Amino acid sequence: MADLQKEFNSYTKDLNKASKDENIKKAITRAVKSYRETTAETLTRFPHTPAMAEEVREIKTKSIANNSELLKQAMESVERNKGKAFYAKDKQEALEMTAKIIGVGKTIVKGKSMLGEELAIREYLEEKGNEVWETDLGEFILQLNHEKPMHILSPSIHVPREQVAELFTKFFKKEVPPDIAQEVAVVREFLREKYFTADVGISGANVVAADTGAMVIIENEGNVRLSTGAPPVHIVLVGIEKIVPTFQDAMKVAEVTWRYAQYGVPGYVNIISGPSKTGDIEKVTTYGAHGPKEFYVIFVDNGRSDMAKEEEFSEALNCLRCGGCMYECPVFQVTAGHFGHVYMSGIGAVWTAFVAGGLEKAAPLVFTCLRCGRCVERCPMKINVPSMIQKLREQVVDG
Amino acid sequence: MMVAEIKLPPVLEIIRGNIVKHGNPLAMKGTEVAAWAKELKLPERGDLLFYTGGEYQLLPFIDSLVSTMTLMDQGSKVFSLMMGARNIINKTGINAEKLYASVLAKDRERFNSISYKAAIILQKLGYDLCYAGKKELYSGALLSELGFSEDMKSYAVKVAEVLKQSGAKTIVCLSPHAAEVFKFVYPKLIKDFPFEIKTFVELVWDKRHMLPAIKSSETVVIHDSCRLARELAIDEELRDILQSMGVPFREARCNRKWTTCCGGPNKLLFPDISHTIAARRVEELEETGADLILTSCPYCLSALQGGQAKDKDKDNKIKIEDLIEFLYRGFEA
Numbered sequence: 045m046a047d048l049q050k051e052f053n054s055y056t057k058d059l060n061k062a063s064k065d066e067n068i069k070k071a072i073t074r075a076v077k078s079y080r081e082t083t084a085e086t087l088t089r090f091p092h093t094p095a096m097a098e099e100v101r102e103i104k105t106k107s108i109a110n111n112s113e114l115l116k117q118a119m120e121s122v123e124r125n126k127g128k129a130f131y132a133k134d135k136q137e138a139l140e141m142t143a144k145i146i147g148v149g150k151t152i153v154k155g156k157s158m159l160g161e162e163l164a165i166r167e168y169l170e171e172k173g174n175e176v177w178e179t180d181l182g183e184f185i186l187q188l189n190h191e192k193p194m195h196i197l198s199p200s201i202h203v204p205r206e207q208v209a210e211l212f213t214k215f216f217k218k219e220v221p222p223d224i225a226q227e228v229a230v231v232r233e234f235l236r237e238k239y240f241t242a243d244v245g246i247s248g249a250n251v252v253a254a255d256t257g258a259m260v261i262i263e264n265e266g267n268v269r270l271s272t273g274a275p276p277v278h279i280v281l282v283g284i285e286k287i288v289p290t291f292q293d294a295m296k297v298a299e300v301t302w303r304y305a306q307y308g309v310p311g312y313v314n315i316i317s318g319p320s321k322t323g324d325i326e327k328v329t330t331y332g333a334h335g336p337k338e339f340y341v342i343f344v345d346n347g348r349s350d351m352a353k354e355e356e357f358s359e360a361l362n363c364l365r366c367g368g369c370m371y372e373c374p375v376f377q378v379t380a381g382h383f384g385h386v387y388m389s390g391i392g393a394v395w396t397a398f399v400a401g402g403l404e405k406a407a408p409l410v411f412t413c414l415r416c417g418r419c420v421e422r423c424p425m426k427i428n429v430p431s432m433i434q435k436l437r438e439q440v441v442d443g
Numbered sequence: 444m445m446v447a448e449i450k451l452p453p454v455l456e457i458i459r460g461n462i463v464k465h466g467n468p469l470a471m472k473g474t475e476v477a478a479w480a481k482e483l484k485l486p487e488r489g490d491l492l493f494y495t496g497g498e499y500q501l502l503p504f505i506d507s508l509v510s511t512m513t514l515m516d517q518g519s520k521v522f523s524l525m526m527g528a529r530n531i532i533n534k535t536g537i538n539a540e541k542l543y544a545s546v547l548a549k550d551r552e553r554f555n556s557i558s559y560k561a562a563i564i565l566q567k568l569g570y571d572l573c574y575a576g577k578k579e580l581y582s583g584a585l586l587s588e589l590g591f592s593e594d595m596k597s598y599a600v601k602v603a604e605v606l607k608q609s610g611a612k613t614i615v616c617l618s619p620h621a622a623e624v625f626k627f628v629y630p631k632l633i634k635d636f637p638f639e640i641k642t643f644v645e646l647v648w649d650k651r652h653m654l655p656a657i658k659s660s661e662t663v664v665i666h667d668s669c670r671l672a673r674e675l676a677i678d679e680e681l682r683d684i685l686q687s688m689g690v691p692f693r694e695a696r697c698n699r700k701w702t703t704c705c706g707g708p709n710k711l712l713f714p715d716i717s718h719t720i721a722a723r724r725v726e727e728l729e730e731t732g733a734d735l736i737l738t739s740c741p742y743c744l745s746a747l748q749g750g751q752a753k754d755k756d757k758d759n760k761i762k763i764e765d766l767i768e769f770l771y772r773g774f775e776a
């Protein structure tokens with residue numbers, strides 16, 4: 045029997061410590077303010093967004109209900125594009141499939157992905173004897189610092205430049221001053237070499253179009269372009285809930301995602317549907333022109349289809365991972381990602397329960413949630429997290 | 444989903460056990476909870492049932508329970524001995540006498556009098572109230588919120604029984620939590636639950652033309668309670684009430700349906716975090732430069748005060764009151 049009291053005690057200590065951490069306080073206060081300002085501004089600039097969010101909500105809900113059909117179609121599309129598509133029913137399968145494609149002794153460059161966190165893919169591949177580099181700047185900082193992300197979009201939200209400088213000075217074995225531009229520059233230089241020598245690039249995807257097999261990946265840094273474009277092999281790990289019927293649907297999902305994810309207008313939107321190819325010499329299609337020669341997509345279930353079956357929770361699969369709710373969450377505002385287990389805050393508690401540790405890991409989160417409901421006001425998908433939290437409490441209580 | 448058998452933290456069991464066995468979260472006696480109404484001699488039957496749920500009356504005791512817990516590591520042996528064993532709880536409830544002793548008389552009086560003041564205000568506005576007195580039972584909102592839905596099913600039957608004895612058509616709730624659970628949960632649990640559910644705020648709003656003008660030099664800021672603003676969609680009403688009394692008020696950065704939670708809901712399990720959240724909310728409200736925070740929920744009132752108590756060294760602290768207390772002062776003046 046899991047003694048929840050013990051879990052609570054260590055978790056509570058962690059939460060309390062976080063709530064007294066001045067870095068977290070400063071960083072989150074700044075982040076919340078900037079999130080609210082940017083979002084208000086871009087929603088005014090693009091006033092069609094709420095209506096489009098409404099539409100996306102319908103697209104997602106229908107897609108989840110029709111998931112097995114769409115999965116089949118998406119896999120066929122990927123194969124038609126000369127990629128290889130797989131379905132992993134759980135974490136272990138996903139890890140093994142990925143490792144099998146990669147092998148050992150390889151260098152891997154990786155883009156940011158919550159699914160990656162869920163699978164602990166970096167750790168797994170490293171254990172298998174590979175070298176894995178997080179290429180998102182925030183994730184890179186955390187990798188060096190052996191830390192977990194504190195926000196789904198700004199993972200190192202809590203680490204100020206002084207700490208980054210210290211960390212980099214140690215790692216690069218040369219003096220890096222606490223100057224953000226210089227900090228960015230050293231990582232750029234370091235990773236540039238990795239992109240072009242890596243054997244494999246790994247990424248997630250924000251949304252997948254079943255009709256075309258297109259993976260849509262939103263980013264600002266350009267690291268995803270490089271890690272999915274430069275190495276000879278590209279592996280996409282994506283949750284099955286991300287599939288929508290058409291390319292046009294996918295564009296709508298993407299726009300709503302980035303708008304609520306504070307991108308305003310994102311620097312880059314990558315659309316990848318297959319391996320790189322050319323027919324320029326004698327019209328003979330040859331793969332691996334400039335980009336990857338091999339393209340793999342692993343669709344990961346790991347509890348998602350169970351979630352889809354439960355009427356009270358299936359709506360949680362609509363989550364776009366825009367992170368908006370976290371900025372509005374009073375608990376998150378004082379503790380950051382410490383209010384989480386892989387997935388964070390109220391919606392995270394639901395996800396943790398189904399895909400990242402089960403009810404036992406979710407229980408402390410489930411009881412931390414205030415059920416205040418401000419997340420629902422923010423959420424473009426209007427996911428009713430408080431009601432799900434209440435249902436999860438029932439499950440904890442009734443066993 | 445992976446389902447493991449999970450042992451709950453003892454405090455949840457205490458609350459659950461007390462509600463189910465004693466009709467309120469702290470195992471207080473019905474006579475204690477109803478003591479405020481002695482002089483009013485309200486009838487037990489009537490059209491409009493005045494419902495306190497004991498929530499304001501119990502507040503100082505909940506705080507006392509929380510501070511007992513904050514002082515003690517919940518995982519420690521002492522704590523388990525004191526609070527833990529389920530059979531002890533089942534036999535005696537949590538020792539209310541001890542909690543009673545640790546609550547300051549002035550706090551006890553203040554919170555007891557809120558229910559009294561609410562009743563007087565409604566009477567002055569022309570409402571005829573009835574009240575179940577010592578038979579009144581707590582709504583069970585916490586059972587439902589904490590996930591004890593099985594207990595809630597049978598408990599709700601008992602509560603509904605008492606409510607029905609009043610013969611009332613309408614129930615006026617002081618706490619938005621009670622209003623919420625009566626409005627949205629009870630109809631699903633009880634076949635025949637024929638009541639119209641109103642909050643204190645709504646009844647006052649309906650008769651706002653009868654409210655006295657308040658000549659006050661204080662500037663007010665409203666703290667919208669989450670339940671009231673989001674679940675029950677009552678926000679403009681509070682502003683209207685102040686306006687009709689000529690009370691100047693300001694708006695916090697996060698107001699109405701964007702209000703920031705007071706932190707109250709996780710106070711029992713995470714008192715430290717809860718206090719920090721409350722303190723942040725008080726800061727938000729203070730930013731407006733107002734002199735007085737008004738809220739309309741017992742848990743908000745208690746949580747915000749707790750958050751404020753945390754930074755002791757501040758002088759010029761902003762005042763925090765329930766709308767009921769504020770209105771009553773207006774009637775008295």
Ligand code: SF4
Binds near residue numbers: 365
């Ligand atoms: S729950 Fe809603 S607001 Fe939160 S990350 Fe998901 S889509 Fe965004």
